[in-house]
Amino acid sequence: MGSYVLRRVLQMIPVFFGTTLLIFVMVYSLPGDPVTALFGDKAADPAVVASIKHTYYLDQPIWKQYLHYMGNLFQGDFGTSFTGRPVSDIMADAFPVTIRLALMAFVFEMVLGLALGVLSGLKRGSIADTLVLILTLVVISIPVFVLAYIAQTVFATNLGWVTPTVQDSYDLTQLVLPATVLGSLSLAYVARLTRTSIGENLRADYIRTAVAKGLPRRTIISRHLLRNSLIPVVTFLGTDLGALMGGAIVTEGIFNVQGIGNVLYRAINQKEGPTVVGIVTVLVIVYLVASLLVDLLYAVLDPRIRYA
Amino acid sequence: MTTVIENNQKNDRLEVGTPLLEVKDLHVEFHTRDGIAKAVNGVNYSVAAGETLAVLGESGSGKSVTAQTIMGILDMPPGKVTQGQILFRGQDMLTMGNEERRKIRGQKIAMIFQDALSALNPVLSVGYQLGEMFRVHQGASKKEAKEKAIELMDRVRIPAARQRVNDYPHQFSGGMRQRIMIAMALSLQPDLIIADEPTTALDVTVQAQVMDLLAELQAEYNMGLILITHDLGVVADVADKIAVMYAGRIVETAPVHELYANPAHPYTKGLLRSIPRLDQKGQELYAIKGLPPNLLKVPAGCAFNPRCDVATDLCRTEIPALHHVTDKDGKELTGRRSACHLWKETLHG
Numbered sequence A: 001m002g003s004y005v006l007r008r009v010l011q012m013i014p015v016f017f018g019t020t021l022l023i024f025v026m027v028y029s030l031p032g033d034p035v036t037a038l039f040g041d042k043a044a045d046p047a048v049v050a051s052i053k054h055t056y057y058l059d060q061p062i063w064k065q066y067l068h069y070m071g072n073l074f075q076g077d078f079g080t081s082f083t084g085r086p087v088s089d090i091m092a093d094a095f096p097v098t099i100r101l102a103l104m105a106f107v108f109e110m111v112l113g114l115a116l117g118v119l120s121g122l123k124r125g126s127i128a129d130t131l132v133l134i135l136t137l138v139v140i141s142i143p144v145f146v147l148a149y150i151a152q153t154v155f156a157t158n159l160g161w162v163t164p165t166v167q168d169s170y171d172l173t174q175l176v177l178p179a180t181v182l183g184s185l186s187l188a189y190v191a192r193l194t195r196t197s198i199g200e201n202l203r204a205d206y207i208r209t210a211v212a213k214g215l216p217r218r219t220i221i222s223r224h225l226l227r228n229s230l231i232p233v234v235t236f237l238g239t240d241l242g243a244l245m246g247g248a249i250v251t252e253g254i255f256n257v258q259g260i261g262n263v264l265y266r267a268i269n270q271k272e273g274p275t276v277v278g279i280v281t282v283l284v285i286v287y288l289v290a291s292l293l294v295d296l297l298y299a300v301l302d303p304r305i306r307y308a
Numbered sequence B: 001m002t003t004v005i006e007n008n009q010k011n012d013r014l015e016v017g018t019p020l021l022e023v024k025d026l027h028v029e030f031h032t033r034d035g036i037a038k039a040v041n042g043v044n045y046s047v048a049a050g051e052t053l054a055v056l057g058e059s060g061s062g063k064s065v066t067a068q069t070i071m072g073i074l075d076m077p078p079g080k081v082t083q084g085q086i087l088f089r090g091q092d093m094l095t096m097g098n099e100e101r102r103k104i105r106g107q108k109i110a111m112i113f114q115d116a117l118s119a120l121n122p123v124l125s126v127g128y129q130l131g132e133m134f135r136v137h138q139g140a141s142k143k144e145a146k147e148k149a150i151e152l153m154d155r156v157r158i159p160a161a162r163q164r165v166n167d168y169p170h171q172f173s174g175g176m177r178q179r180i181m182i183a184m185a186l187s188l189q190p191d192l193i194i195a196d197e198p199t200t201a202l203d204v205t206v207q208a209q210v211m212d213l214l215a216e217l218q219a220e221y222n223m224g225l226i227l228i229t230h231d232l233g234v235v236a237d238v239a240d241k242i243a244v245m246y247a248g249r250i251v252e253t254a255p256v257h258e259l260y261a262n263p264a265h266p267y268t269k270g271l272l273r274s275i276p277r278l279d280q281k282g283q284e285l286y287a288i289k290g291l292p293p294n295l296l297k298v299p300a301g302c303a304f305n306p307r308c309d310v311a312t313d314l315c316r317t318e319i320p321a322l323h324h325v326t327d328k329d330g331k332e333l334t335g336r337r338s339a340c341h342l343w344k345e346t347l348h349g
């Protein structure tokens, strides 16, 4: 087990370098000159441009820029954005917002998705089951931004329960609607996955054994059926936590949530290398750690799985 | 050593020979996309306390479906009991309420399945799965249940039971897993155990050990045993009587040695001839020609007629009843019946 974890952590190193390099190259190859763009329509003084480029190391070839960036990174310095703010400050502001948003979406998809999945899995062919199937299909087939606009129209414009966009990103109640929209797609997947898994396990031999043992129905469901059925769902949920943070970009944009999604969007538009690379790197690490935790959790849930 | 079994010795233990279970004219069908498959068509059999009934027949003949119906674990739908009674100690289980039925399962009638690996829950320890019987049915504490699980594992001769009680099913060998299934079935000392091909999934060397253990425990606790198998070789030593099934019907019943010595149905004869024997080494093994019938369209008349060497026109039109059979002098042979128009020729010819 310990050596497995160590191996997985070591595997993260090449992934880390690969990702940062890739993002670096991609930002570098975006069209347009970021520094000239800073001046907008005004004509830029070539001397000023040159000096800014020098401060941000932009006058160097890309491999030198990368080495310089990585060198700083290992001293805990994520670099500075064009506004002069350290990237680490920007992330310290934005990440908590996105983490809250993602966690709320996660709780929403987990609780409701599991409940709906178990309900429809146990009562296959019932009205409730059909309803769950149709609703989840609708959610899956509608793009997130359409869903977001529908939610805005219904809950803000028609019902007036909330403002269409978020005014204060640190106010949890204002994040409820964006979190619901963000979690809805995964909720549909969780519900369907749970339903399928329960349906398969219901037919399993060991459930038949449990019935033959004379166990009461609720014991069969809670002790024998759910535990087995939830293994694939837990795996999905674990990987999804990382995906939700990355997936928040669209939702954050629509609802004006000041999280990393919004920051990243702006940074890409302005070709702000350090900000983009910093955020993406942290996201990748979150994702890698989450999937390692999922694999370990998997071994806890299913004793047949052993890592060596 | 006091065993679990002795600890919860029941006072309503039946005398040897008291009727335990009677299946009467049982009909079960499956409603499938292709039509109605009549899997069980009027099965009758009975088991008494301390008695072993072997149910024999090729795969697909309805042995398991009958057992599942007795146990109340038939998949419904697609399965449906259309006719018949299953009397347990005189009470029809098919008309009982769910809760009453549940209290019989595990406590009065227990079942052993063919594939212990899939029949045991993969994510729960064997100790938990054994102890669960005592926790649910007798309100035992976690600790008591575990102790009883260890005793049971000892009883079915699993080495180092105490060290292995927290292991999971996949950590045991096939034979050990089947011993755990046997221990589980035995845990509450039921009146009747139904073992559905308990040794089919095991290595030949292990088969005999498991079979011996089962027979030994059955005799010790005076239980009724229904032993389902498609292997005539397995049952010779342990069974008292045999019921041979074909296409959802009983085609012959007999005390075990009489059936071996003198079958009264061509199908049984064919089955006996297809057992490999040492003195026939080198000779080609006999096999009954043809295949078991498709249950969606069972042949008219005797279902076995297309595969039968002696079938007549009568066999192709009229379903034979399960006749009592007599010896050459016309004296009825107790316990012997045959569903063949030509039983006389088969038995005496």
Ligand SMILES: Nc1ncnc2c1ncn2[C@@H]1O[C@H](COP(=O)(O)OP(=O)(O)O)[C@@H](O)[C@H]1O
Pocket: B030, B032, B037, B039, B057, B058, B059, B060, B061, B062, B063, B064, B065, B066, B075, B078, B079, B295
């Ligand atoms: N769940 C089911 N759904 C449909 N058909 C079934 C089901 N279970 C059994 N059958 C049918 O019933 C027939 C008898 O099966 P079974 O009792 O399992 O045979 P066996 O004698 O080998 O134990 C088979 O032909 C099978 O196709």
Ligand SMILES: [Mg+2]
Pocket: B060, B063, B064, B065, B196, B197
């Ligand atoms: Mg079978």
